[in-house]
Amino acid sequence: KKITVIAGDGIGLEVTGITQNILEIIGERFGHSFEFTPALIGHAAIEATGEPCPQETIDTCRASDAVLLGAVGMPMYDNNPNLKVRPEQGLLKIRKELGLFSNIRPIKLFDELLYTSSIKPEILQGSDIIFFRELTGGIYFGTPRERNEDGTEAIDTLRYSKMEVERIARQAFESAMTRRKKLCSVDKANVLESSRLWRETVQELSSEYPEVEVTHMFIDNAAMQLIRDPKQFDVIVTGNMFGDILTDEASQIAGSMGMLPSASVGAEIGLYEPIHGSAPDIAGKGIANPIASVLSGALLLDISFGLKEESDAIISAVDQFLKDGYRTLDIATDTTPEDKRMNTAQTG
Amino acid sequence: KKITVIAGDGIGLEVTGITQNILEIIGERFGHSFEFTPALIGHAAIEATGEPCPQETIDTCRASDAVLLGAVGMPMYDNNPNLKVRPEQGLLKIRKELGLFSNIRPIKLFDELLYTSSIKPEILQGSDIIFFRELTGGIYFGTPRERNEDGTEAIDTLRYSKMEVERIARQAFESAMTRRKKLCSVDKANVLESSRLWRETVQELSSEYPEVEVTHMFIDNAAMQLIRDPKQFDVIVTGNMFGDILTDEASQIAGSMGMLPSASVGAEIGLYEPIHGSAPDIAGKGIANPIASVLSGALLLDISFGLKEESDAIISAVDQFLKDGYRTLDIATDTTPEDKRMNTAQTG
Ligand SMILES: CC(C)[C@H](C(=O)O)[C@@H](O)C(=O)O
Numbered sequence: 100k101k102i103t104v105i106a107g108d109g110i111g112l113e114v115t116g117i118t119q120n121i122l123e124i125i126g127e128r129f130g131h132s133f134e135f136t137p138a139l140i141g142h143a144a145i146e147a148t149g150e151p152c153p154q155e156t157i158d159t160c161r162a163s164d165a166v167l168l169g170a171v172g173m174p175m176y177d178n179n180p181n182l183k184v185r186p187e188q189g190l191l192k193i194r195k196e197l198g199l200f201s202n203i204r205p206i207k208l209f210d211e212l213l214y215t216s217s218i219k220p221e222i223l224q225g226s227d228i229i230f231f232r233e234l235t236g237g238i239y240f241g242t243p244r245e246r247n248e249d250g251t252e253a254i255d256t257l258r259y260s261k262m263e264v265e266r267i268a269r270q271a272f273e274s275a276m277t278r279r280k281k282l283c284s285v286d287k288a289n290v291l292e293s294s295r296l297w298r299e300t301v302q303e304l305s306s307e308y309p310e311v312e313v314t315h316m317f318i319d320n321a322a323m324q325l326i327r328d329p330k331q332f333d334v335i336v337t338g339n340m341f342g343d344i345l346t347d348e349a350s351q352i353a354g355s356m357g358m359l360p361s362a363s364v365g366a367e368i369g370l371y372e373p374i375h376g377s378a379p380d381i382a383g384k385g386i387a388n389p390i391a392s393v394l395s396g397a398l399l400l401d402i403s404f405g406l407k408e409e410s411d412a413i414i415s416a417v418d419q420f421l422k423d424g425y426r427t428l429d430i431a432t433d434t435t436p437e438d439k440r441m442n443t444a445q446t447g
Numbered sequence: 448k449k450i451t452v453i454a455g456d457g458i459g460l461e462v463t464g465i466t467q468n469i470l471e472i473i474g475e476r477f478g479h480s481f482e483f484t485p486a487l488i489g490h491a492a493i494e495a496t497g498e499p500c501p502q503e504t505i506d507t508c509r510a511s512d513a514v515l516l517g518a519v520g521m522p523m524y525d526n527n528p529n530l531k532v533r534p535e536q537g538l539l540k541i542r543k544e545l546g547l548f549s550n551i552r553p554i555k556l557f558d559e560l561l562y563t564s565s566i567k568p569e570i571l572q573g574s575d576i577i578f579f580r581e582l583t584g585g586i587y588f589g590t591p592r593e594r595n596e597d598g599t600e601a602i603d604t605l606r607y608s609k610m611e612v613e614r615i616a617r618q619a620f621e622s623a624m625t626r627r628k629k630l631c632s633v634d635k636a637n638v639l640e641s642s643r644l645w646r647e648t649v650q651e652l653s654s655e656y657p658e659v660e661v662t663h664m665f666i667d668n669a670a671m672q673l674i675r676d677p678k679q680f681d682v683i684v685t686g687n688m689f690g691d692i693l694t695d696e697a698s699q700i701a702g703s704m705g706m707l708p709s710a711s712v713g714a715e716i717g718l719y720e721p722i723h724g725s726a727p728d729i730a731g732k733g734i735a736n737p738i739a740s741v742l743s744g745a746l747l748l749d750i751s752f753g754l755k756e757e758s759d760a761i762i763s764a765v766d767q768f769l770k771d772g773y774r775t776l777d778i779a780t781d782t783t784p785e786d787k788r789m790n791t792a793q794t795g
């Protein structure tokens with residue numbers, strides 16, 4: 100099995116390295132041979148080739164069975180609106196080119212981290228949410244997206260087609276059928292035309308899934324309810340931008356951004372990446388939490404390769420690691436002993 | 448002084464009634480005479496006139512010194528994309544017509560409610576944030592916003608001009624100067640062209656306020672940081688949609704949506720409304736929390752009429768009311784005694 104490894108920027112490098120190690124160990128233990136091919140994206144790719152996602156990267160992905168991605172982004176671009184080439188364009192391009200319209204983000208709280216979050220344990224306990232974020236449409240891709248001639252005005256376009264809504268909603272319905280059979284669709288249908296199309300499409304599809312209890316929630320309310328009472332949710336389906344916002348927020352349910360993996364699927368090849376960014380402020384210090392990437396590796400084995408047992412072995416190992424008391428900085432608390440505060444550089 | 452009272456829909460009626468009573472009491476006690484004129488908006492206006500915000504409402508507002516608004520929205524419209532006339536259009540129209548480009552949302556946690564939130568008290572304690580949400584631009588108003596001919600596709604347009612960004616950012620900078628001198632501007636500049644214009648404009652303006660420490664945060668990260676560590680924020684400035692989402696989320700810092708007032712300003716006449724919606728599920732039962740509306744009344748006295756002492760009297764009364772242990776359902780806890788669980792219908 101061929102895996103393309105695109106480490107990207109910042110902590111992408113270190114966390115992806117750790118995950119590759121773990122996949123190698125799993126391969127040995129379970130008798131699979133994984134072949135890893137590196138590829139470039141983001142700032143790293145711009146430095147090397149001038150492009151945030153060179154054609155070679157796309158080709159390498161297409162020639163492989165799955166893609167493991169690190170993180171993309173560097174602050175030097177963020178505050179300079181004049182730069183026309185930016186790392187994130189690479190991420191958007193690879194998602195689009197590989198047809199990854201469905202970004203699956205499970206929000207799983209490990210028992211050991213129940214007290215780590217800023218949210219009260221009694222609110223968190225028992226919460227188990229899976230997000231389906233539409234990933235190749237909406238305001239991330241709609242055109243026109245441009246400045247006017249004298250630079251005094253800028254526009255972006257939020258566009259959705261019924262087809263785009265239907266295919267992601269279908270995945271969410273199917274997932275709900277294997278879970279608690281509750282689907283919450285998040286939109287802003289009281290203001291946005293595209294949200295009214297979204298809602299209408301989800302409503303139409305719901306007749307095919309009579310067993311699934313469907314609710315619709317406005318994005319503002321959802322951002323609040325997610326914190327107020329996360330246990331009310333089972334499966335959540337939403338657009339690209341709203342999904343981006345809600346899943347980052349939901350990371351607090353899992354204790355830290357450093358805990359959340361994601362799977363992007365749609366066509367043949369799946370792409371697996373942490374939901375966190377490149378965190379350049381802590382990059383290279385060996386203090387980044389690799390768990391989000393490691394769990395992305397577990398999702399890769401499960402979803403792309405159908406290796407459920409192998410995937411579960413990784414999840415159990417993470418669980419045991421946390422039970423043994425090891426903590427990176429982001430999930431350490433006052434009571435974490437000095438010798439359990441992990442330097443991932445030394446242990447990766 | 449003339450106050451237009453637009454109760455609107457759902458719990459808007461009951462909470463606005465209570466606030467009007469309180470303003471009358473304040474008037475008597477401090478020797479002011481407030482004249483209240485009712486006006487229609489939302490579903491209530493559609494029922495009576497066919498329009499969500501009739502011209503008469505705008506005229507009444509223009510002839511008054513300030514506007515007190517309740518809430519707008521009814522579920523019967525939300526799930527029916529074919530209805531062309533909707534309550535929320537009325538809210539957007541009044542904001543636009545009155546030039547209310549700046550929506551100020553202070554997130555204040557009353558000491559008494561420190562343990563009410565789903566967030567841990569030690570995370571909340573000492574947090575004090577004020578939001579400046581741009582209110583008459585962005586994706587709420589940009590055109591085109593439409594379906595294509597066969598209804599299979601829909602678009603909305605997110606548009607910002609430098610002028611629109613500058614005037615809201617200036618208000619936020621001015622506010623920061625009277626506070627802890629920290630301003631966080633929230634955008635999605637790694638993806639959106641309009642956000643790059645936003646960021647650039649805030650950066651330019653910052654040279655006029657060298658004492659203010661300016662940071663820029665992506666909306667996804669902000670949605671997470673707000674819950675992880677609200678104390679890091681002082682003043683936050685952001686666009687219409689992002690502000691909508693973040694302030695609803697931030698209501699959990701104050702314990703409940705039912706606690707947060709807002710002031711919308713820009714031209715001569717200010718409009719004051721709770722940040723919560725019309726909550727039709729609890730409307731008419733007398734169990735709605737009136738505090739968000741009552742505090743909106745306090746903001747009205749302070750900002751539109753310059754009556755600081757009178758405004759403070761209302762805030763103290765709310766504080767005392769909470770200290771006395773009275774609670775509406777949304778802020779009640781297991782330890783709230785039966786006789787302190789408020790029925791606002793009986794006490795309003
Ligand atoms: C880096 C950025 C473009 C990206 C996004 O907004 O999709 C990230 O936040 C994510 O969630 O994967």
Ligand SMILES: CC(C)[C@H](C(=O)O)[C@@H](O)C(=O)O
Binds near residue numbers: 722724
């Ligand atoms: C009712 C709705 C249109 C409105 C908005 O999104 O602005 C509300 O959520 C608010 O925050 O005032």
